[in-house]
Each structure stands twice: as structure tokens, then as C-alpha cells.
Amino acid sequence: MSPHSLPPAPAAYRTLDTDGIRAFLAGVPTLATRLGGPAAHWRIREVSDGNLNNVFLIDGPQGGVCFKQSLPHVRVDPAWKMPLDRTFYEAAYLREIRPCVGALTTDILHFDPDLFVLVVESLDRHVVLRRGLMAGGDWPDAARAVGAFVARGAFHTSLLAAPFEEITRRLDVFSGNRTLTRITVDLVLTDPYRDHPRNHWISPDLDGIAADIRTDPHVRRRVGAMQARFLTCRQALLHGDLHTGSVMVADDDTRVIDGEFACPGPIGFDCGLFIGNLLLHLFACGDSAGQDRAVRDIAQFWASFHDTFGELWRTATRHDGNGDAYAAALFRDDPSGLQQAQADFMRDVTADTIAFAAMEIIRRIVGYAHVPDFDTIPDRAARAGRQAAALALARDLLADPDIVTTIADLESLARGRAR
Amino acid sequence: MSPHSLPPAPAAYRTLDTDGIRAFLAGVPTLATRLGGPAAHWRIREVSDGNLNNVFLIDGPQGGVCFKQSLPHVRVDPAWKMPLDRTFYEAAYLREIRPCVGALTTDILHFDPDLFVLVVESLDRHVVLRRGLMAGGDWPDAARAVGAFVARGAFHTSLLAAPFEEITRRLDVFSGNRTLTRITVDLVLTDPYRDHPRNHWISPDLDGIAADIRTDPHVRRRVGAMQARFLTCRQALLHGDLHTGSVMVADDDTRVIDGEFACPGPIGFDCGLFIGNLLLHLFACGDSAGQDRAVRDIAQFWASFHDTFGELWRTATRHDGNGDAYAAALFRDDPSGLQQAQADFMRDVTADTIAFAAMEIIRRIVGYAHVPDFDTIPDRAARAGRQAAALALARDLLADPDIVTTIADLESLARGRAR
Numbered sequence: 001m002s003p004h005s006l007p008p009a010p011a012a013y014r015t016l017d018t019d020g021i022r023a024f025l026a027g028v029p030t031l032a033t034r035l036g037g038p039a040a041h042w043r044i045r046e047v048s049d050g051n052l053n054n055v056f057l058i059d060g061p062q063g064g065v066c067f068k069q070s071l072p073h074v075r076v077d078p079a080w081k082m083p084l085d086r087t088f089y090e091a092a093y094l095r096e097i098r099p100c101v102g103a104l105t106t107d108i109l110h111f112d113p114d115l116f117v118l119v120v121e122s123l124d125r126h127v128v129l130r131r132g133l134m135a136g137g138d139w140p141d142a143a144r145a146v147g148a149f150v151a152r153g154a155f156h157t158s159l160l161a162a163p164f165e166e167i168t169r170r171l172d173v174f175s176g177n178r179t180l181t182r183i184t185v186d187l188v189l190t191d192p193y194r195d196h197p198r199n200h201w202i203s204p205d206l207d208g209i210a211a212d213i214r215t216d217p218h219v220r221r222r223v224g225a226m227q228a229r230f231l232t233c234r235q236a237l238l239h240g241d242l243h244t245g246s247v248m249v250a251d252d253d254t255r256v257i258d259g260e261f262a263c264p265g266p267i268g269f270d271c272g273l274f275i276g277n278l279l280l281h282l283f284a285c286g287d288s289a290g291q292d293r294a295v296r297d298i299a300q301f302w303a304s305f306h307d308t309f310g311e312l313w314r315t316a317t318r319h320d321g322n323g324d325a326y327a328a329a330l331f332r333d334d335p336s337g338l339q340q341a342q343a344d345f346m347r348d349v350t351a352d353t354i355a356f357a358a359m360e361i362i363r364r365i366v367g368y369a370h371v372p373d374f375d376t377i378p379d380r381a382a383r384a385g386r387q388a389a390a391l392a393l394a395r396d397l398l399a400d401p402d403i404v405t406t407i408a409d410l411e412s413l414a415r416g417r418a419r
Numbered sequence: 420m421s422p423h424s425l426p427p428a429p430a431a432y433r434t435l436d437t438d439g440i441r442a443f444l445a446g447v448p449t450l451a452t453r454l455g456g457p458a459a460h461w462r463i464r465e466v467s468d469g470n471l472n473n474v475f476l477i478d479g480p481q482g483g484v485c486f487k488q489s490l491p492h493v494r495v496d497p498a499w500k501m502p503l504d505r506t507f508y509e510a511a512y513l514r515e516i517r518p519c520v521g522a523l524t525t526d527i528l529h530f531d532p533d534l535f536v537l538v539v540e541s542l543d544r545h546v547v548l549r550r551g552l553m554a555g556g557d558w559p560d561a562a563r564a565v566g567a568f569v570a571r572g573a574f575h576t577s578l579l580a581a582p583f584e585e586i587t588r589r590l591d592v593f594s595g596n597r598t599l600t601r602i603t604v605d606l607v608l609t610d611p612y613r614d615h616p617r618n619h620w621i622s623p624d625l626d627g628i629a630a631d632i633r634t635d636p637h638v639r640r641r642v643g644a645m646q647a648r649f650l651t652c653r654q655a656l657l658h659g660d661l662h663t664g665s666v667m668v669a670d671d672d673t674r675v676i677d678g679e680f681a682c683p684g685p686i687g688f689d690c691g692l693f694i695g696n697l698l699l700h701l702f703a704c705g706d707s708a709g710q711d712r713a714v715r716d717i718a719q720f721w722a723s724f725h726d727t728f729g730e731l732w733r734t735a736t737r738h739d740g741n742g743d744a745y746a747a748a749l750f751r752d753d754p755s756g757l758q759q760a761q762a763d764f765m766r767d768v769t770a771d772t773i774a775f776a777a778m779e780i781i782r783r784i785v786g787y788a789h790v791p792d793f794d795t796i797p798d799r800a801a802r803a804g805r806q807a808a809a810l811a812l813a814r815d816l817l818a819d820p821d822i823v824t825t826i827a828d829l830e831s832l833a834r835g836r837a838r
């Protein structure tokens with residue numbers, strides 16, 4: 001990304017510190033009311049833990065809000081300049097999907113287009129799923145909720161739900177999310193499969209398997225096809241960064257956050273990222289109870305996604321929905337035909353899911369941005385060994401699409417390999 | 420299409436008659452110079468033979484031009500209102516592809532955004548391929564030229580040729596071509612598979628097969644998938660209406676015209692429409708020499724498309740092209756891997772081509788807009804018989820994707836069925 005290609009930051013933009021945040025919130029009546037009491041009493045704490053943005057939680061006597069602001073650079077690397085528009089896309093994504101996913105994500109409370117500030121509900125009873133899992137926690141309903149989230153968001157932004165004129169208009173907005181899509185294209189889909197200075201891994205332990213992945217002709221062939229699939233298949237509006245760090249959980253509540261990578265794409269990309277991160281957790285996990293839970297979560301995510309999506313589709317067909325793909329007229333009087341069509345459709349989504357899950361595993365071990373899940377393994381050789389096993393699974397999944405064709409098969413293969 | 424959803428025609432718009440055209444051309448210096456002499460000497464003749472627009476050829480002492488103007492309605496049905504923007508998209512399409520297809524289409528000489536007038540080179544030595552074929556003519560190089568046209572246009576607007584930022588920006592313009600894409604969605608992809616007042620056919624002769632096509636569960640399943648494929652797979656910029664009436668031929672020259680339906684989509688749609696129309700000609704054709712030529716044309720179109728596309732891709736990879744799909748880095752040192760990737764890619768394009776060819780055959784016999792090719796058969800029962808054979812082939816191709824998996828197999832099956 002060359003800095004000279006950046007649009008200029010709007011003149012009104014400045015990065016707000018805690019005083020600035022206090023004044024900003026006080027100036028927006030709905031937010032001030034929500035927080036309650038005098039602004040001086042609000043407690044402001046930074047919770048930024050990601051790479052990109054400033055995130056603060058603000059508590060007042062009446063309630064809380066979460067404040068997120070884009071910076072003109074990567075938060076953890078000020079030399080890496082970046083346009084500010086990512087909170088714009090996160091806000092646009094929330095507006096698109098909130099009506100169909102409801103409380104599976106956060107309510108959007110405010111967006112400021114000059115400061116690129118997004119304010120959403122504060123989830124202060126919640127923890128980030130990844131960190132919860134790493135600490136050995138268990139949220140038996142979380143994966144199911146994420147599956148429903150993906151199904152509802154994807155269905156309602158797809159051509160199964162509405163005429164192409166409407167869907168195209170809605171998706172085209174997100175074509176503009178070029179900066180973050182470029183990051184996905186480079187970091188997830190491309191860099192791990194070439195020599196690139198951003199790649200790194202536990203060396204020399206993983207040198208062999210990393211080279212293997214870069215040079216295996218079958219892997220390359222599949223990776224090439226998945227690059228094309230990500231960029232050309234506009235099945236629905238994706239979250240685009242649906243790892244376990246983008247899910248926050250409480251005992252009785254699950255929310256998907258951080259939709260700034262939203263873009264049109266194949267539904268299996270969201271599914272693959274989530275399953276890929278559960279697989280990473282599975283391989284990082286020392287105890288067999290934790291491994292069992294990871295497998296259960298994959299199964300429940302998928303069942304929930306699959307069944308919710310199928311039911312939405314059946315309902316739309318029954319009610320003579322006006323989607324232009326698999327037009328209702330074709331299947332209204334033919335439930336078994338619809339079942340077949342759904343099976344065809346899901347076969348493709350499954351194949352995408354498995355391939356993108358494999359690519360997520362790879363990029364999170366040998367690419368630029370690793371997952372912390374393996375950090376719980378203190379012994380370096382043991383850590384590398386578990387990573388190697390995860391990489392070998394991912395390589396095999398990419399090299400031979402027939403090795404695993406259902407998510408159930410994926411679960412058992414992974415469970416066996418992680419032992 | 421409800422008239423109240425139309426954007427208002429720009430105030431400056433009016434439909435030009437021959438006097439208006441003369442004045443208009445005289446007012447554009449480059450066009451007046453190209454025609455030469457005094458405007459009063461220009462010969463203006465209407466050649467509109469399509470459904471949508473006014474088209475005139477103008478000859479002057481120095482040269483000629485072709486004048487095309489959108490009407491605020493369908494030309495042949497003034498009650499069917501329509502926005503004017505189709506010549507805008509045709510002009511935009513020419514600007515996009517002319518640099519890579521060169522003289523396989525016409526040069527764009529002028530576009531007027533108020534009058535929606537597009538002026539291009541006049542092809543006055545040429546005839547429309549469909550009419551030429553119907554008259555028993557033979558243009559042995561035409562199909563090869565059209566294959567090269569599709570390959571070059573598709574390759575250079577695909578993610579094999581350039582980074583996604585550039586390709587998305589270029590393709591998104593054509594997302595706006597909603598009016599004509601809606602026509603494709605309705606007339607080509609949807610109506611023939613439901614009861615619809617726009618459908619018509621030789622009745623009662625074809626009642627049975629038409630009903631068969633509407634109700635066969637295997638056909639429906641495939642049609643549903645192809646609807647999704649057309650609308651979600653943004654592989655390249657399509658011509659969008661590449662039938663044999665959109666090709667003009669002279670002995671030594673072939674041009675593709677009429678790109679007003681341009682939209683992003685799967686490359687196999689353009690291939691399928693062209694092959695579908697050659698198949699329609701094949702079935703309409705009484706004599707076996709004509710049938711042989713139709714089969715030869717299909718073979719040459721496909722070989723030319725396939726080889727040209729493959730060669731452009733190999734060259735881009737060798738020169739370290741910056742396309743984001745099948746990134747050059749994957750295959751630069753691995754020509755056999757690239758060959759495999761190309762085979763995978765072409766397998767999908769082939770499947771799309773066969774299915775869209777079948778759907779084109781169907782909609783041109785039982786849908787709204789028929790092809791005139793069968794009109795050369797005076798006997799009504801014989802005409803219906805030939806159409807029934809074409810429909811049966813199309814139905815079988817859709818019902819069982821495995822019946823034919825290569826274009827060569829398609830040729831022999833069709834040749835056998837057309838006898």
C-alpha cells in the first residue's frame with residue numbers, strides 16, 4: 001500500500017484521546033443520555049487488543065457504550081499507513097445485517113463520518129471467545145449462535161432473498177472496502193504461498209512443512225482456484241474476518257463484532273474462517289476434553305448454519321420470495337426438487353468452507369498474523385509439533401479435495417490428527 | 420418494469436429523425452470531417468432491425484458512420500417504457516474492450532450523454548452473421564474471430580489480468596446496467612421455466628416438450644443453479660447478448676457489435692449464447708453441408724476461445740502479471756501446474772457454456788424473443804419438428820450435466836440429433 005494512494009484524511013479528523021472521547025460523547029445527546037449523569041463521571045478504559053483501531057469502553061451511571069475509531073495507520077505499526085474508512089464499512093455492515101441477525105451482533109448507536117468513530121453497545125459482561133477458549137472456558141451455545149448469524153446474514157444479502165437490482169446495489173457499497181479486502185487477499189490468500197518477508201514461523205522446526213505448502217503443485221492449484229473464488233463469487237455479504245476473536249460471549253449471549261472487513265464473497269469464506277479458528281484451537285489444545293469441545297463447536301456451528309440457511313430458503317420459496325437465483329417459481333410446488341437444489345448449493349459451500357478453513361490455518365501459523373492459541377504451550381518443540389500437525393492437515397485438505405467432503409468427516413479427521 | 424421507477428429522461432433528450440441526425444452529425448467536427456463534403460449530401464438510411472434502438476447508417480463523400488440512439492421505450496413496443504441508458508453502457512463496454520480486442524469490434528467515434536446517441540464505425544461491407552447463415556453463406560473465419568473476441572475481452576477484464584481493485588472498479592460500472600440485465604434474467608433465465616404470458620411457441624406441436632421443460636425436476640435444479648451462476652459469478656465483463664445477430668461479417672473481417680447488455684458475469688454465458696445460436700442454426704438448417712458448417716463453426720469458436728484465453732494467461736504468468744486470482748507467483752516456475760489450473764478453470768467454463776447454450780436454445784423457441792432461423796422452413800410441422808429436436812437436446816443437456824462434458828461431445832451429439 002503506497003501512502004500516496006491514500007485519500008487525504010478529512011480536515012476535521014483527529015484521533016481522540018480520553019478527554020476527546022468524553023467531549024465527543026457528551027456532544028451526542030443520545031449517547032450522553034444512554035451513559036447518564038455528568039460526563040465527568042464516565043469511566044473510560046481502552047480495550048484495543050487488535051491490530052487496527054482504537055477501542056474504548058465507556059461506563060456511565062445509566063449504561064455503557066463501546067467507542068471505536070479508525071487511525072490513519074495500523075494501530076500496532078504506525079509506519080503502515082491506512083485510509084480511515086474501515087469504521088465506515090463496519091457501520092455499513094451493521095446497518096445491513098442488524099435487521100436480520102438482531103441481537104447476534106451489537107446495535108449501532110452512532111457513526112461520525114468526519115472522525116470515523118463508530119459507537120456500539122458495550123458488551124461488558126462478555127469475553128472474547130478466543131481468549132475464553134484459551135482459558136479453558138466452555139460456551140456450549142456460542143457456535144450455534146455464530147452459525148445462525150452467518151446463515152441469516154448471508155441469506156438475506158443473497159439473491160435467494162431479493163431481486164438482483166437490490167442485492168447488487170447493497171453489495172456494491174462494499175466493493176469500496178478495498179483496503180481491508182487487499183489485506184485479506186495478501187495475508188490470507190497469497191503471501192503464505194510465496195516467499196514473502198511478512199511470513200514467519202517457528203524456524204527451523206516448520207521450515208520443511210512451510211516449504212512443502214509453498215511448492216506442492218496440488219496445493220497451488222487449489223489455492224489459485226480459491227483466490228478466484230473469493231474474488232469472483234459474490235454469493236452474499238460476508239463478515240470477512242470471522243475468527244474466534246470476532247465473537248464475544250457471555251453465559252447466555254453471543255455476539256459477533258468487528259465487521260470492518262465486510263465484502264461480497266462466497267459464504268464458505270465466513271464459515272471457513274470460523275471453523276479454521278476452531279481447528280487451530282483444537283490443535284493448540286492439550287486436553288482431550290477441550291478437543292472434544294472444539295469438535296462439538298464445529299459440528300454445532302455447521303448444523304446451525306446449514307439448518308438455519310435451509311429453513312430461510314424453504315420459507316422464502318413457500319412464500320413466493322422474489323429472489324432471482326433459484327427463483328421461487330421453480331420449486332414452489334416441488335419440495336423435493338428444492339431439497340436437491342439446496343444439497344447442490346451446500347455441497348459448494350462445504351467445499352469452499354473446507355478450503356478456506358485450511359488456508360486460514362496456514363496463514364495463522366506461517367503468515368503475518370498468528371493466533372495466540374498456541375502460546376499456551378510453553379515448550380517450543382511441542383508447540384511447533386502441534387502447529388506442524390495442523391499445517392499437515394491443512395495441506396492435505398487443499399491438495400486433495402476428495403479427502404474430506406463433509407464437515408463431519410473434517411471433524412473426525414482433525415480429531416484424529418490432533419491427538 | 421413499472422414506468423414510475425424510470426429516472427426522468429434528461430430535458431435535452433429527443434429522438435432524432437433524419438433531419439435531426441444530419442444536424443447532429445454536422446455539429447460534431449470529427450464526425451463531419453469523417454463523412455466529408457456538405458451535410459446536405461450525406462445519405463442517411465435506417466437499418467434498425469432489432470427490438471430496442473434506432474440505428475442509422477450515414478454515408479458521406481469521405482466515409483460512413485453508424486448512428487445508434489436509445490428510445491425511451493422498446494422500439495418495437497412503444498408501450499414498454501425503458502430508461503435511455505443502454506447506449507451509455509454500450510459505449511462504456513466499447514471503451515473497456517476496444518483496447519484488447521481491437522478491430523474485432525467497432526471503433527467508438529462519439530457518445531452524447533444527453534441524447535444517448537452512440538456513433539461508431541459503419542460496417543457497410545458487412546452483413547449480420549445470422550442473416551448470412553440463413554441465406555446459406557459461409558464465413559470460415561468468423562467463428563474463430565468471435566472466439567478470440569470473447570477470450571480477449573474476458574481475460575483482460577478478469578482477475579487473471581489485473582489486481583482486484585482495478586477490476587472491481589471497472590466491473591462495478593456495469594452493475595448499473597440493471598434494465599438490460601433484468602431482461603436477461605427474466606427472458607433468458609426465468610420465464611421459459613414458469614407459466615408466463617410472454618412465452619409462446621408453435622402450439623399444440625410443442626406444448627408437450629415445453630411443459631416437460633417447465634416441470635422436469637432435473638432441469639429446474641440446473642436452471643436454478645445457472646440463475647445463481649449468472650448473477651453471482653463475476654468472472655469478467657460479458658458482452659451479454661452474443662448471438663449470431665450481434666456479429667457482422669465480411670469476407671475478410673468479423674466484428675462483434677451491440678454490447679448494450681454488457682454486465683459482469685461468468686465467461687461461459689457469452690460462449691453459451693454464441694454456441695446456442697449456432698446450435699439453433701444447426702437444427703434449423705435443412706442441408707447437411709450447412710449443418711457441417713455449423714458444427715465446424717462451434718468447434719472453431721471454442722478452439723479459438725480456449726487457446727487464445729490460455730495463451731493470454733500463460734503470457735501473463737510468465738511476465739509476472741499482477742492478477743489476484745491464480746496469482747502469477749503460484750505458477751511462474753510451474754508450467755504443468757498452470758496447465759492443470761487452466762484445465763480446472765476451463766472445465767467450469769465449459770459446463771457453464773453448455774448449460775447457457777441449452778437455456779438460449781429453449782428461450783429462443785418457447786420464450787418471448789424467437790430466432791428467425793427456423794422461418795426458412797416453410798412447412799409448419801417440419802419447423803415444429805426441428806424445434807422439438809433442438810428443445811429435446813437442450814432439455815437433456817440441462818437434466819444431466821454428465822451427458823456431455825466437452826464441446827466436442829456437444830458437437831457430435833447435436834449433429835446426430837439434428838440429422
Ligand SMILES: Nc1ncnc2c1ncn2[C@@H]1O[C@H](COP(=O)(O)OP(=O)(O)OP(=O)(O)O)[C@@H](O)[C@H]1O
Pocket residue numbers: 047048049050051052053054055057066068106120121122123124128245246257258260
Ligand atoms: N462492543 C464491544 N463491547 C465490549 N468490548 C468490545 C466491543 N467491541 C470490541 N471490544 C473489545 O475490543 C477489542 C478490539 O475490538 P475489535 O476487534 O473490534 O478491534 P479491531 O481493532 O478491529 O481488532 P482487529 O485487529 O482484530 O481487527 C475486542 O477484542 C474486545 O475485547
Ligand SMILES: Nc1ncnc2c1ncn2[C@@H]1O[C@H](COP(=O)(O)OP(=O)(O)OP(=O)(O)O)[C@@H](O)[C@H]1O
Pocket residue numbers: 466467468469470471472473474476485487525539540541542543547664665676677679
Ligand atoms: N456499425 C454498424 N455498421 C453497419 N450496420 C450496423 C452497425 N451496427 C448495427 N448495424 C445494423 O443495425 C442493426 C441493429 O443494430 P443493433 O443490433 O446494434 O441494434 P439493437 O437495437 O441493439 O438490436 P437488438 O434488439 O438486437 O438489441 C444490426 O442488425 C445491423 O444490421
Ligand SMILES: [Mg+2]
Pocket residue numbers: 050052241258260
Ligand atoms: Mg478488526
Ligand SMILES: [Mg+2]
Pocket residue numbers: 469471660677679
Ligand atoms: Mg441490442
